[in-house]
Amino acid sequence: MPISKAAAxxxxxxxxxxxxxxxxxxxxxxxxxxxxxxxLEALMPADRLTVVADPVSIEDLRASLAAEGSWTAxxxxxxxxLAEAGPAEEVMLxxxxxxxxxxxxxxxxxxxxxxxxxxxxxxAATLTAPAREEIAELVAEYGIGxxxxxxxxxxxxxxxxxxxxxxxxxxxxxxxxxxxxxAPAWRASSVAVTPRLHxxxxxxxxxxxxxxxxxxxxxxxxxxxxxxxxxxxxxxxxAFFRDPQREADLRGEDDEPESVLAAxxxxxxxxxxxxxxxxxxxxxxxxxxxxxxxxxxxxxxxHINRAPVAGEVVDVFTERGGYAKASTPEGEHNVACYTVxxxxxxRVVVAQRTGMILRRIVNRTKPGAALAKGERYGLIRFGSRxxxxxxxxxxxxxxxxxxxxxxxxxxxxxxx
Numbered sequence: 001m002p003i004s005k006a007a008a009x010x011x012x013x014x015x016x017x018x019x020x021x022x023x024x025x026x027x028x029x030x031x032x033x034x035x036x037x038x039x040l041e042a043l044m045p046a047d048r049l050t051v052v053a054d055p056v057s058i059e060d061l062r063a064s065l066a067a068e069g070s071w072t073a074x075x076x077x078x079x080x081x082l083a084e085a086g087p088a089e090e091v092m093l094x095x096x097x098x099x100x101x102x103x104x105x106x107x108x109x110x111x112x113x114x115x116x117x118x119x120x121x122x123x124a125a126t127l128t129a130p131a132r133e134e135i136a137e138l139v140a141e142y143g144i145g146x147x148x149x150x151x152x153x154x155x156x157x158x159x160x161x162x163x164x165x166x167x168x169x170x171x172x173x174x175x176x177x178x179x180x181x182x183a184p185a186w187r188a189s190s191v192a193v194t195p196r197l198h199x200x201x202x203x204x205x206x207x208x209x210x211x212x213x214x215x216x217x218x219x220x221x222x223x224x225x226x227x228x229x230x231x232x233x234x235x236x237x238x239a240f241f242r243d244p245q246r247e248a249d250l251r252g253e254d255d256e257p258e259s260v261l262a263a264x265x266x267x268x269x270x271x272x273x274x275x276x277x278x279x280x281x282x283x284x285x286x287x288x289x290x291x292x293x294x295x296x297x298x299x300x301x302x303h304i305n306r307a308p309v310a311g312e313v314v315d316v317f318t319e320r321g322g323y324a325k326a327s328t329p330e331g332e333h334n335v336a337c338y339t340v341x342x343x344x345x346x347r348v349v350v351a352q353r354t355g356m357i358l359r360r361i362v363n364r365t366k367p368g369a370a371l372a373k374g375e376r377y378g379l380i381r382f383g384s385r386x387x388x389x390x391x392x393x394x395x396x397x398x399x400x401x402x403x404x405x406x407x408x409x410x411x412x413x414x415x416x
Contacts, residue, residue: 003096003156007124007149008034010158010188014120015039015090017183017372021046025088025114028095030057031064035094040068043075050088055080087116093123096156097131104131108138112163120144121163124156135159144313144369147188150201158188162368179310180257180344184375187364190243200304200379202362203241210234240382243304248374248408260395260413261308261374262405263350264386266297268412269327271397279315279340279349279389289392290349293412295405296327297384305352305378306408307371308388311343314367326355326385334385337361337378341371345415349389352380374408388412 003011012035015024021044029036029051039049053061058080065072079085091114097104115121125135139146142161149156190198214231217224248261274292297303318337324330336353352361363378371377380386395413399405405412 003034003094003124004149004152005034006188007152007156007158008038009186010147010149011035011092011122011124012038012042013186014122014160015092016042017185018090019181019183020044022090023047023088023116024049024090024092025052025085026050026092026094027052027082027111028093029053029061031061033094035092039092040072040076047075049076050085051076051078052082052085053078053080082110082114085114087114087119089116089119091115091119091121096124096126097129097135098126099131101131101134104134115163118162121161122158124149124158126154126156142368144366145364149188179312179370179372182310182370182372184248184372187376190376196245198243198245199238200241200243202379202381203238206241207234207238210237240299240303241379242302243376244302246306246374246406246408248306256411258415259411260348260388260390260415261306262295262407262410262412263308263388264295264297264303264305264405264407265301266295266386266405268399268401268403268405269294269296269385270401271399273392276389279338279347290389291392291395291397291413293388293390293397293399295386297380297386299382302407303379303381303384304376304407305350305380305386307341307373307375307377308350308412309341309343309348310373311341311348311371313339313365313369313371314342314347315340316363316365316367318361323354323356326353331355331385335361337363339363339365339377346391346394351387351389352378353385353387354380355382355384
């Protein structure tokens with residue numbers, strides 16, 4: 001089954017976002033395959049890429065690679081079987097998984113031997129894949145990210161597994177180190193409207209439902225003006241889910257490694273020191289005191305959440321609470337989702353807190369995922385608040401209550 005360019009970009013994103021040097025392995029590709037094309041476009045001078053092709057097409061693949069010139073010939077190796085390929089940090093399947101469960105289990109057993117410690121296996125699967133139950137089990141145990149690509153026919157899910165033969169500790173250390181050198185991930189959940197403005201997929205769905213309701217109302221009662229209400233609401237609802245490109249999305253090297261970025265747009269509510277035992281030791285040694293920077297988001301603010309620092313996600317959990325207005329002191333006890341990120345300087349926590357309206361938190365990251373600084377990872381709808389927790393004494397705030405901030409751009413604190 002052919003794979004779309006959007007799905008290919010999702011499969012190769014973990015390879016492309018690393019600045020290198022890095023090693024990649026594309027399995028089951030022929031020349032012109034979108035996954036192979038995307039991987040070749042991501043190559044940097046010090047990178048290495050191995051391509052596994054079937055024996056019938058291997059010579060055509062080698063000839064095509066050679067025709068690309070010395071750049072490709074020096075960085076890419078084509079082999080006729082998986083046994084000939086060495087381990088790589090990023091392993092990418094060139095075709096969607098369509099095999100039966102038993103064959104899939106056998107394939108994964110071979111592939112996991114080709115994933116370097118802490119590396120990532122990325123692949124696509126149709127929504128009706130025969131091995132979907134086995135895939136779900138793997139995702140539950142090793143998954144670090146899943147994206148639905150609706151711009152494929154048929155739609156597919158991209159799965160990324162941090163899976164290898166080394167110990168969990170070694171893989172975890174690799175993830176933290178890699179996060180410092182990562183570019184923000186490409187998100188299939190962000191749909192481009194213009195080069196600088198995207199809409200989160202939630203906005204596309206919400207606007208579509210409203211327009212569908214308007215169409216149905218017009219068909220059922222042609223003489224009524226009731227259809228106008230959902231039709232007029234579609235644009236402002238979609239605008240709520242706007243996802244503008246920010247400086248973090250275009251960043252090359254991080255020129256301010258000591259900076260901590262805002263996790264959301266909005267206005268600073270409070271900068272204070274608190275004691276909280278839920279997140280483990282703040283610095284990995286001792287102490288549960290945190291510098292907390294709280295921000296309130298109004299209905300007109302962009303509600304996309306971004307990682308304030310680079311690191312590995314070690315925990316994601318939700319706690320029950322109320323639904324008070326987020327700008328009030330009672331809002332601190334609202335339902336919240338906490339994302340705990342491990343960094344070389346200690347743990348950093350971001351709390352996504354609900355507000356009074358609709359009370360929906362979207363968190364798209366998982367333990368084991370590596371987040372780049374400023375990377376999108378979720379959103380809250382509609383009114384909301386975010387809190388950034390930093391180890392007390394390890395960082396100092398550079399913002400004040402009442403100050404306006406922008407996610408992925410405003411520096412809210414600096415590491416000491």
